[in-house]
Amino acid sequence: MLLGHLRPPAGGRAGRRLLRGARANPDRAVPPRGCRPRAHAAAGGGARVHALARARAGRGGAGIARARRARERPGPGHSRAAHARRLARGHRPARRGRAAEAVHRAVKVTPLHQLEPTPDRGRHVAIGTFDGVHLGHRAVIEGSDTVLTFEPHPLAVIRPDALPKLLMPFGIKRDVIAGLGVDELVVIHFDREFQNRSAESFVEDVLIGQLGAAQVSIGENFRFGKGARGDAAFLSSRPEFETRVVPMVEVEGETVSSTQIRALVAAGDVARAARFLDAPFMLEGEVVPGDGRGKHLGMPTANLVPDPHYAVPGHGVYAAWAHGHPAAVNVGVRPTFDSGRGLLVEAYLLDFEGDLYGEILRIAFVERLRGERRFESVDALVEQMHRDADEARRIAAPSS
Numbered sequence: 355m356l357l358g359h360l361r362p363p364a365g366g367r368a369g370r371r372l373l374r375g376a377r378a379n380p381d382r383a384v385p386p387r388g389c390r391p392r393a394h395a396a397a398g399g400g401a402r403v404h405a406l407a408r409a410r411a412g413r414g415g416a417g418i419a420r421a422r423r424a425r426e427r428p429g430p431g432h433s434r435a436a437h438a439r440r441l442a443r444g445h446r447p448a449r450r451g452r453a454a455e456a457v458h459r460a461v462k463v464t465p466l467h468q469l470e471p472t473p474d475r476g477r478h479v480a481i482g483t484f485d486g487v488h489l490g491h492r493a494v495i496e497g498s499d500t501v502l503t504f505e506p507h508p509l510a511v512i513r514p515d516a517l518p519k520l521l522m523p524f525g526i527k528r529d530v531i532a533g534l535g536v537d538e539l540v541v542i543h544f545d546r547e548f549q550n551r552s553a554e555s556f557v558e559d560v561l562i563g564q565l566g567a568a569q570v571s572i573g574e575n576f577r578f579g580k581g582a583r584g585d586a587a588f589l590s591s592r593p594e595f596e597t598r599v600v601p602m603v604e605v606e607g608e609t610v611s612s613t614q615i616r617a618l619v620a621a622g623d624v625a626r627a628a629r630f631l632d633a634p635f636m637l638e639g640e641v642v643p644g645d646g647r648g649k650h651l652g653m654p655t656a657n658l659v660p661d662p663h664y665a666v667p668g669h670g671v672y673a674a675w676a677h678g679h680p681a682a683v684n685v686g687v688r689p690t691f692d693s694g695r696g697l698l699v700e701a702y703l704l705d706f707e708g709d710l711y712g713e714i715l716r717i718a719f720v721e722r723l724r725g726e727r728r729f730e731s732v733d734a735l736v737e738q739m740h741r742d743a744d745e746a747r748r749i750a751a752p753s754s
Contacts, residue, residue: 460529460532461528461531461532461536461537461538461539462537462538462539463528463538463539463541464538464539464540464541465540465541465543466502466540466541466542466543466560466564467543469540469564469565471563471564471566472564472565472566473562473563473564473566474566475565475566476566476567476568477499477500477565477566477567477568477569478497478498478499478500478567478568478569478571479498479500479501479502479561479565479567479569479570479571480494480495480498480500480501480502480536480571480572481494481501481502481503481570481571481572481576481578482494482501482502482503482572482573482576483503483504483507483508484501484503484527484531485507485520485521485522485527485612486521486522486612486615486631487522487527487530487531487534487631487633488521488610488611488612488615488630488631488632489603489605489610489630489631489632490573490600490602490603490609490610490611491573492534492632493600493603494571494572494573494600495531495534495536495571496571496600497571498536498569498571499536499537499538500536500537500538500539500540500565501531501536501538501539501540502540502542502560502565503527503531503539503540503541503542504541504542504544505524505541505542505543505544506544507520507544508544508549510544511544511545511546511549512549518612518613518616519616519662519663519664519665519666520663520664520665521612521615521616521619521631521635521664521665522636522637522664523638523661523664525638526636526637526638526716530633540565542560549580550580551579551580552579552580552583553578553579553580553583553584553588554579555579556578556579556584557584557588557589557592561594561595562594562595567594567595568595568596569595569596569597569598570589570595570596570597570598571598571599571600572586572589572597572598572599572600573599573600573602574586574599574600574601574602575602586599605629605630606629608630610630614630615627615630615631615635616665618630619635619665619666619667619668620665620666620667620668621668622667622668622669622670622672622722622725623722624667624672624719624720624721624722625720625721625722628719628720633718634674634675634718634719634720635665635667635718635719636716636717636718636719637658637660637664637665637666637699637716637717637719638658638714638715638716638717639658639659639660639661639699639714639715640658640712640713640714640715641656641657641658641710641711641712641713641714641715642657642658642659642711643657643711644657644698644700651732651735651736651739652736653702653736653739653740653743654702655684655700655701655702656676656677656700656701656703656710656715657698657699657700657701658698658699658700658701658715658717659696659697659698659699660697660698660699666685666697666699667685667719667722668685668722669685669686669687669725669726670684670685670686670722670723670724670725670726671683671684671685671722671723671724671725671726671742672684672685672719672720672721672722672723672746673719673720673721673723673745673746673749673750674701674717674718674719674720674746674750675717675718675720675750676701676703676715676716676717676718677703677706677710677715679703679704679705679706680703680704680746680747680750680751681701681702681703681704681717681746681750682701682702682704682723682739682742682743682745682746683699683700683701683702683717683719683746684698684699684700684702684726685697685698685699685700685726686698686726687726699717701715701717702739702743704743704746704747704751720749720750721749721750723742723745723746723749724742
């Protein structure tokens with residue numbers, strides 16, 4: 355779960371507990387000093403912060419324009435390292451059941467087929483797949499109390515051969531959306547039956563009949579319904595609700611898209627990807643036993659086997675945050691050793707002692723340090739690992 359509810363540690367025992375990923379009380383939601391409400395909310399801030407973020411978001415185009423300008427120029431306390439720390443330190447590695455229960459306290463997640471019809475509720479609904487929850491997606495979600503999304507990704511059903519590696523699994527997407535101040539995440543199970551549902555049925559039965567939408571927000575290129583016949587013009591023609599069509603967002607002269615961010619992540623440019631995501635690129639997985647070489651070399655690592663369905667940073671060494679600690683993370687195949695194993699993500703958590711085997715670990719990548727390479731000797735490798743750890747600490751935790 356993403357927790358950003360406590361102020362940064364001021365030292366002493368309480369500060370050390372927070373850096374270890376101590377749980378926070380959502381009823382005491384106070385943004386950290388120097389952290390804007392939006393940044394705090396993106397890290398999973400509590401109800402008071404969410405309400406403030408919604409109040410400041412605005413419902414119209416002017417609010418979107420202001421948000422876009424602010425996003426393109428992060429303010430004080432919103433550096434990549436600080437943002438990664440807020441995201442990763444609050445994600446306490448947990449068994450799968452505990453993690454699900456904890457996250458559901460932050461946002462209500464409702465499968466569409468379990469949703470009680472609320473035709474008079476007057477929801478403000480944002481619709482989209484939202485892979486990555488990047489700046490363009492956030493502009494669509496801005497001011498909405500309900501997000502309507504699809505699981506699995508529609509391409510997994512419509513054209514499986516065209517499905518790209520996704521930027522985030524549902525668990526991370528859920529947590530990031532929760533941090534934007536949304537009250538409810540409604541999930542449509544996308545299958546062949548839903549694929550063949552007409553645009554008229556989707557509007558009348560889902561948006562009006564079940565959700566009771568007063569406003570519907572979509573991106574300008576959003577299509578829906580059988581044969582993708584539904585579009586912005588179709589929604590705008592309906593008098594039952596207001597339709598808000600959000601144009602593509604540009605940052606640094608480029609249109610923000612999931613495709614663009616995937617390419618940046620694959621190239622290892624996680625710092626630039628973060629500028630388009632408005633958050634660090636994150637991945638998570640179960641910590642599994644490795645070859646034990648890190649422990650033998652005095653730098654034990656938490657090892658994750660990445661899911662092949664999701665994007666992974668290109669081979670190399672990265673400064674990151676994980677489990678409340680700065681970390682030096684290697685992504686690759688360990689060319690110095692002929693292990694015969696495939697791609698592995700190895701996270702060396704600085705100043706951490708403990709057993710994480712079997713736990714779900716979330717890693718927030720801050721910056722690429724170098725490419726992966728083969729060393730002539732183990733001693734040369736160890737020397738470089740120590741330099742990597744020092745550099746990761748400097749980048750990810752400059753004040754520590």
